[in-house]
Amino acid sequence: MKSMSPAYYQLLFDQSPVSIWVEDFSKIVEYVSRLQAEKITDIRAFFMTYPDKFVDCISLLRVVDVNQATLNMYKAKSTGELLENIERVFTKESAACLMESVVALSEGKRHFAGNGVNYDLDGNKLTIRISWNIPGDGDVDYSNIIVAIQDITEMVNIRNESEGREALFRCIFEQSSEGMMLVSKAGKVFLVNEAFSGLTGLNASEIVDREVWDIFSDFSQLITLETPAKLTKEYFLNTFARLDGGDSSYEYSYLDNKHKLHAHKMNIVRIKTNQDDLFALITTDMTAVYRSEAITHILHRISHQVNVQSSLDELFRTIHEALGRLIDVKNIYIALYDSKSNLITFPYLVDEMNEDGSPVEADHEISLTAQIISEAQPLLLDEEAIKRRVNSNKFFGAVCKNFLGVPLILSKQVIGALVVQSYSRGDLYDEEDRSLLESVSEQIAFALHKKQSDENIMTMIQAIEQAGEGIIIFSPEGYISYVNAVFEKTTGYRRIELIDKPVEYLPFDPNSKSDMSQSWLRVRSSQPWRGKIDLIRKDGTKITLDMVVKPVIDHDNRLSSIVASCKDVTYEIMREEQLKRTQRLEAIGRLTGGIAHDFNNVLSAIIGYTELASDEMVPGSESANYLQEVLKSSNRAKEMIAHLLSFSRQEESKTEIIELVDHVKESVRFLKSYLPKSIKIKENYLADKSTVVAVSGQIHQIIINFGTNAMHAIKHDNGLINIQVEQVSFSSKDMLAFPELEQCHYLLISVTDNGTGIDESLMDHIFDPYFTTKSANEGTGLGLSIVHSIVSSHHGAIRVSSRIGEGTTFKVYLPLYLADTWYPSNPEHIEDADVSGTENIMFIDDEPMLVNVFRQGLMRLGYQVEGFADPRKAQEYFSKNYHKVDLLVTDTTMPYMNGVDLAEWMLEIKPNLPIILCTGFTTLVSSEEARRKGIRDFIMKPYKIKDLAGTIRNLLDGDKK
Known part of the structure; x- marks a missing residue:
């Protein structure tokens, strides 16, 4: 490859757009080598421990040359100006990057790149990227190292701004005190912050990827809403659909499981994106504001x-x-x-x-x-x-x-x-x-x-606390200065009618005026007074007030005012009287039961001796007929006692099939026995069939109550009570007037009097308990209430019509009993049966005359009878002769030991012993409980000898079978 001339490289150096420094690292390398020779292996840790050593080291750096781009970057006019101000370029903020460069040299690295901070000569902060490379693999000349510095300030700023915005969003979203959810247009949640979880108590895992309305449904199960929440699927989808900018807000409050008040305000904001629109649900905790x-x-x-x-x-x-x-x-x-x-x-x-x-x-x-x-x-x-x-x-x-x-x-x-x-x-x-x-x-x-x-206010409060209701304040001279609203309501007088009027103006009953005069004198002498007074209301009715009158004494020990507090106790007094009447009625009932017990013993003796005497007479003789009349009268007395027991509620209310006309007639006979001679009773029985399912004693109560009320309503000498029984049938149209009735065929009992009649204003109350218009000696207000209860329990209806001065008619409808087959009763079948026998009988009763008469009567029928009036002697006999005894007849109520305990004692000795329990009146044991204890049968006093013998015979014959 053709080599380039030095002039070419110089041109590249001068014209490069990148800041290039030629630096001499040789002194730094020597310094680091000495440290390593001193066994210092971790150069970075050493310099961080001894920062002055790092300053010494970095001061050995020599800048050989810089290019024009460097002068431009650092705002220097010449290389000399830059080097003279090199401390302004490389500040303490540059130390971290320089230290990493030195560490790279100490580790023998041939290249380095790192980010740091410089400042230009104008003081502007520059974010830079420094890099150097040592070419080749041979020995290194550290005296001319090419260092490139790139200004990345703008790039970093852009990146930081972008990251900052994202971080800001996440910070706002995650750290916001407001609960936030990002929701799709379809209502699906894909992002939720911790604040929302904290507000609702729902975990993020329970929220993300679910529909927002389901989330609020779960939330509503954990709280008690004070205001109705409409956060339903329909609400959210409609809100999402109509939002086109702006937001929608909704507030609701609730109580948590600790009964603490909370409130939320939810804003729904639409967020437009390049794809589908999103919605931000921002829930603000308004609890502090609401609280x-x-x-x-x-x-x-x-x-x-x-x-x-x-x-x-x-x-x-x-x-x-x-x-x-x-x-x-x-x-x-x-x-x-x-x-x-x-x-x-x-x-x-x-x-x-x-x-x-x-x-x-x-x-x-x-x-x-x-x-x-x-x-x-x-x-x-x-x-x-x-x-x-x-x-x-x-x-x-x-x-x-x-x-x-x-x-x-x-x-x-x-x-x-x-x-x-x-x-x-x-x-x-x-x-x-x-x-x-x-x-x-x-x-x-x-x-x-x-x-x-505030003494005056406290006086008012004291009066209210003491009196409870009405308050009047008088001046010392006796003029009314204040009346409260309760007193207005109690008396019917308005405040404006009473203010500034003297005490005498108050409408006291004449009998109470003297009491008020005495109370006034007492209060004026600084003594309180309390009592009951009668006052006439503005509408003319009389009420009873429980009144407390007290003087108010000022600091100078003078009478400053008089306070009267009053409470209307008319109703309470009426209730007390009614309670007393009820208690007297209950006492009569208990007395009736006690009398019935003793009377039944006497009546049993009369019946028994009459039977014995009849056996001695020639049948059909005049004396025999007389004795039969005695027996009939005794049976009549027995029925009267049964009615008394029914009245006193000491017998169980047991329904049976009865002939209504027969029981009405019987009740009328009883009614005639105590009505005054001036009142006549007219009877009219029109029903062919009068069978009902009823409690016979309660039918008696209905007739007696109606008759007694008629007697009190008739105030003249030509009194007439018309009693009629007839059969009626209702059509569907007729039944509309009797919604309480269930069938069509009824028996109608009508009781009409020609008394004073009942005022129309009272008609709605006559069946209320304790309601009465009679005087204290005439009634309790319970009669018609009891009648209404009896008729309702028999699935019937009761109606009343009345005219003032003409009289009153009560009509009672009872369901007619209709059976597929009718079997007439035969009450005399026992009389014709053979009730004789030869068995050994023990008869025990604390009345010696009963022991005597029934012992004789049973012995005449062939039985062997041992009679005792003392249960202790009976015990003594039975313990020695129990094997001889075939059956026991014992009274219930006896001294020393009652009949139930005696029967249990004997059954422990002889478990299969037949026992008959006799009673005239007792609450000692029910028939079901007695049978559980082993008692075979009951017979009610008074009874005939043959009735008892028939019961004995049935038990003994049953055991033989």
Whole structure:
């Protein structure tokens, strides 16, 4: 190859557009070689440890020559000017690149390239790329090394700007406090930042590659929305479709699982790209703003209530409701501290586990409330802290899992505490909640101070607290200066009608005026008065007020005003009277049951002895007929006792198929026995068939209640009660008037009187419990309510019509029983059966006359009978002769041992012993329970000898089979 002349290379050097330096590295190489000879192997580490050594080394560099491009690049007029200012070109920022160049020389490298920083003589910073090459493979001449320097400042700036923009975007996207998602037009999410995950509690893996509406659907399952969220598929797609620049925003608030308020604002922004459009969903956390607004609202409500609230209880409830918007207040209480008594009271307590609001002493050692008040510091305890206190016996009251309390401080004095707690979560409250309660506590303390400092307002509050409702304030002279709205509503008088009127203007009942005069004299002498007074409302009705009148004494010990508080207790007094009537009715029922028990014993003896006497008579004789009449009367008495037991509700309500007409007739006979002679009863029975499924005793109650009401309604001497039973059938059209009825065929009981009638205004209330227009001695207000209940339970209907001065008609519709086959009953079949026998019977009853009569009666039928009036003697006999006993008949209620216990005792000795339990009235044991205990059968007192013998015969014959 033809070699080039030196002039050619000089031309290339001078005209090259690249900055070229000819440098002498030989001294630097020698310096590095000496270091290596001194066993310094890591030149870079050495120079970094000893930077002054590096300065010494780099100062050995000699610049031999530079080309014109170099002078242009560094703004030098000549090579001399450049070299004289070489320290301005190579600054400390150049050291890193120069050090790497020296390290390359120390490692024997023949080429080097690196980036660094220089400055031109005008002070402009240059980003440069330095490179040198040592050609050939032989010995190196380090005295003339060609170094090329390229100005890459603009290129680096462009690259940095591009990287900076990308980094800025990613930084903004990733580090933004706003939740961001990039979503396709089809709604698919392909990029989401951590802030959005933090706002929603959803992981990025649960979001990317899913439709945005599904994501918000999942999110809504974790929260309780306060405002309705419309973030549906339809909403997003419609928004994406209509956005053509600008954005669309939507706000919603919700409560998290700790009942803390949160709010989000979501902006949807369209991003136009070369390909499909993208949408940025930017979710801004508005929680701080919403909470701030909520706190401001709370403070405003408290401030407002200071002046307008009627009581401290209302103020506390307002605080409770307002705080519920921000934190969980399921369990909250406000405690007040009285420094004089050193007691902490709890005027407001809402707690699911602890309703004990008893005061505690302020120096109570383990009370958390006492600690808050005594230390004047907030107290936040999590579950672990509470467990430690409980384990060390330093906890008082119901044990919770999370506790937060703050003191109520006013003028550096603690006046109480505000506390919330949780029994279900140990992490419900945090420091943010503590700060919230502290800010609210200041307003509460101020509210208390405001109310306590204003004597007139406190007087009003005291009156309201003491009276509960109506309030009147009088001047010392007795003129009305204030009436509250409750008093207006109670009396019917408007405030403008009462203000400035004297106390005598109030419409007290004449009987109460003297009481008010005495109370006025008492109050004027600085003594309070309390009593019940009657007042006539503006509409003319009389009401009873529980009134408290108190003097208000000023600081000079003078009467400044008189406060009267009143509460309408008319309804309470009525309820008390009705309760007393009900209790008297229940007492009568219990007395009826007791009387029935004793009377049944007497009646059993009468029936038994009558049967024995009848057996001695010639059938058909006059004496035999007389005794049959005695038996009929005894049966009538037995039925009356059954009705009394039904009335007292001491018998089970057992439905059966009955002939309604027969039971109505029977009830009418009973009704006639106590109606006054001036009232006549007319009966009319028109039904061919009167079979119903009913409780017979309750049919009796219906007739008796209607008859009794008619008796009270008839105030004249020509009283008439018309009782009629007929069969009725309804068409489909007729049934529209009776929506409660289910079939078409009914029996109609009509009871009509010619009494005073019922006022139309009262018709809607006559079936209400305790409603009555009668005097205290005439009724309880329960009769028609009971009738309505009975008719409803029988799937029937009841209607009433009335005219004032003419009378009232009650109509009861009961379903007619229709069977496929009708079998007439034969109540006398026992009389004709053979009930004799020869078995050994034990008969036990605490009434000796019953033992005697039934022992004789059963022995006449052939039985061997051992009778006992004392169950203890029966035990003694049975323990010795149990093998002889074939059957036991025992009364239920006896001294020393009841019949059930006696039967169980005997069954332990003889397990298969047939036992019949006799009773006239008892709640000792039900028939089902008795049979489970081994008792075979029941027989109700009073009963005939042959009835008992028939039951005995059935049991013994059944065992033989």
